[in-house]
Amino acid sequence: MMFTTELTGKLKRHETPFYYYDLDLLRETLAVASGEAAKRGFKVHYAVKANFNPVIMKIIAGYGFGADCVSGNEIDLAVNCGFPADETVFAGVGKSDREIETALKLGIKCFNAESAAELEVLNEIAGKAGRRAAVALRINPNVEAHTLKHITTGTDENKFGIRIAELEKVISLLSGLENIDFRGIHFHIGSQITDLHVYRNLCLRVNELWQWFTDRGMEPEDINLGGGLGISYEEPDRFPSFADYFDIFREHLDRKIRSTISFELGRSLTAGCGALISKVLYVKPGTSETFIILDAGMTDLLRPALYHAFHRIENLTSVLPPGKYTVAGPICESTDIFGKFISLPETGRGDLIAIRSAGAYGEVMAMRYNMRSLPPAVFSDDI
Numbered sequence: 001m002m003f004t005t006e007l008t009g010k011l012k013r014h015e016t017p018f019y020y021y022d023l024d025l026l027r028e029t030l031a032v033a034s035g036e037a038a039k040r041g042f043k044v045h046y047a048v049k050a051n052f053n054p055v056i057m058k059i060i061a062g063y064g065f066g067a068d069c070v071s072g073n074e075i076d077l078a079v080n081c082g083f084p085a086d087e088t089v090f091a092g093v094g095k096s097d098r099e100i101e102t103a104l105k106l107g108i109k110c111f112n113a114e115s116a117a118e119l120e121v122l123n124e125i126a127g128k129a130g131r132r133a134a135v136a137l138r139i140n141p142n143v144e145a146h147t148l149k150h151i152t153t154g155t156d157e158n159k160f161g162i163r164i165a166e167l168e169k170v171i172s173l174l175s176g177l178e179n180i181d182f183r184g185i186h187f188h189i190g191s192q193i194t195d196l197h198v199y200r201n202l203c204l205r206v207n208e209l210w211q212w213f214t215d216r217g218m219e220p221e222d223i224n225l226g227g228g229l230g231i232s233y234e235e236p237d238r239f240p241s242f243a244d245y246f247d248i249f250r251e252h253l254d255r256k257i258r259s260t261i262s263f264e265l266g267r268s269l270t271a272g273c274g275a276l277i278s279k280v281l282y283v284k285p286g287t288s289e290t291f292i293i294l295d296a297g298m299t300d301l302l303r304p305a306l307y308h309a310f311h312r313i314e315n316l317t318s319v320l321p322p323g324k325y326t327v328a329g330p331i332c333e334s335t336d337i338f339g340k341f342i343s344l345p346e347t348g349r350g351d352l353i354a355i356r357s358a359g360a361y362g363e364v365m366a367m368r369y370n371m372r373s374l375p376p377a378v379f380s381d382d383i
């Protein structure tokens with residue numbers, strides 16, 4: 001994303017804070033990701049939770065992605081934005097009865113079931129609706145993801161997924177559930193994974209589990225390997241390495257596996273195309289640091305306050321020599337800080353600030369705490 005003088009001039013005309021999306025960059029990312037997946041015979045479902053802005057969703061649907069949803073509302077929106085229902089999967093550790101009914105009615109491809117109790121509920125609701133529920137078991141592979149502690153999901157002690165030790169019990173339960181069709185197996189070990197070797201460990205576990213199911217006469221039709229491909233928050237213009245990522249799986253998944261292989265990518269598809277644009281309200285000296293107080297806060301972009309996530313911060317309007325600043329929002333919480341001791345050109349009231357890589361888990365997590373207005377979205381196609 002290039003903040004040329006022309007673009008900055010156009011952005012200055014909008015009331016801050018807002019999300020700016022470079023839709024050409026989004027299209028380029030989608031073309032590369034879908035092309036690299038197709039070359040290796042893989043399918044990708046877009047993880048809607050990363051960004052459910054309908055403009056973004058419609059563009060993604062246009063590139064032939066399926067949808068990975070975690071609520072009934074996400075499923076409804078995905079179908080309305082053009083994702084085919086039969087290419088939509090429904091994950092989540094706590095699906096409500098109403099959400100299950102919605103998904104069955106729309107005819108989604110598959111439920112990623114996370115517990116024995118959920119399988120029984122799915123069976124009962126499908127029976128009452130006179131339908132069948134296709135199910136993939138979300139298995140907790142106990143593979144360490146080496147990412148932020150709060151976004152690791154594939155280790156044994158975790159609210160997500162079914163533990164390997166429970167599998168024998170779960171498949172014996174499955175054999176008695178008359179309204180469920182076993183479709184495959186599903187994994188997701190965490191998000192923002194930059195050490196791609198982690199996926200080799202996942203492949204080795206998947207190979208063992210594929211054999212385990214096949215030996216029991218339950219060869220999985222689908223293997224869904226989840227999402228998690230990380231991006232460089234330090235270098236926001238670096239493109240995600242889709243080819244390297246898919247190659248790891250091509251290389252380490254057992255050749256004899258005949259299942260459809262799919263992924264659920266979110267962050268790597270949308271993060272780079274979005275930036276939170278904000279204005280400097282005040283520059284405030286402290287005792288050992290100088291604070292920049294922005295008009296955007298944790299209510300607009302929660303990740304830094306929620307899990308100490310780093311986002312690169314740029315001053316779009318100053319060309320003065322650099323200083324060190326702590327960049328904070330206006331919210332009445334001391335965790336409302338976007339970055340400490342950040343090097344920026346000398347900054348003053350009214351300067352325009354871009355917080356980069358905010359196209360995933362940004363706008364969708366915005367909230368109204370302090371009765372703030374939700375940040376609007378501005379698209380490159382419209383300005």
Ligand SMILES: Cc1ncc(COP(=O)(O)O)c(C=O)c1O
Nearest residue numbers: 047188191227228264265266267
């Ligand atoms: C089950 C599941 N699939 C896919 C994703 C998308 O992950 P990412 O945005 O890291 O690609 C997540 C994110 O947390 C998830 O929980």
